[in-house]
Amino acid sequence: MIITFGTQKGGTGKTTLAIAFANYVAMSSERKVNVFDFDFQKSFYHKWKEDELLEIPKLYDVEIIDEENEQPFSDFEHLIEMKESEDVNVFDL
Numbered sequence: 775m776i777i778t779f780g781t782q783k784g785g786t787g788k789t790t791l792a793i794a795f796a797n798y799v800a801m802s803s804e805r806k807v808n809v810f811d812f813d814f815q816k817s818f819y820h821k822w823k824e825d826e827l828l829e830i831p832k833l834y835d836v837e838i839i840d841e842e843n844e845q846p847f848s849d850f851e852h853l854i855e856m857k858e859s860e861d862v863n864v865f866d867l
């Protein structure tokens with residue numbers, strides 16, 4: 775499945791909610807969580823990197839999606855695979 779956090783308005787709590795949601799699902803479910811950070815500010819990614827300094831287990835990976843790294847979304851079939859997958863794919867827009 776794909777769960778997207780998005781609104782046109784900035785600063786409304788998308789990233790904060792996406793982090794809380796990803797942490798919750800990773801800790802309370804058997805499903806694999808994958809996070810894709812589409813924000814040019816890379817807020818989710820930076821927060822996740824900060825957590826690496828703490829001695830806590832890593833719950834999931836965060837991938838940056840920008841002009842240089844858009845491979846997972848360059849073909850529609852891959853997107854459909856993500857949608858139909860058992861994994862929880864979190865998009866932070």
Ligand SMILES: Nc1ncnc2c1ncn2[C@@H]1O[C@H](COP(=O)(O)OP(=O)(O)OP(=O)(O)O)[C@@H](O)[C@H]1O
Nearest residue numbers: 783784785786787788789790791792813815817867
């Ligand atoms: N439920 C909440 N209550 C109070 N403050 C919040 C809440 N959710 C987020 N904030 C604060 O609001 C600010 C913006 O939150 P956040 O970065 O999650 O928004 P965003 O929608 O991802 O922003 P952007 O559009 O820049 O990506 C942050 O300082 C965050 O700490």
Ligand SMILES: [Mg+2]
Nearest residue numbers: 788789813817
């Ligand atoms: Mg954000």
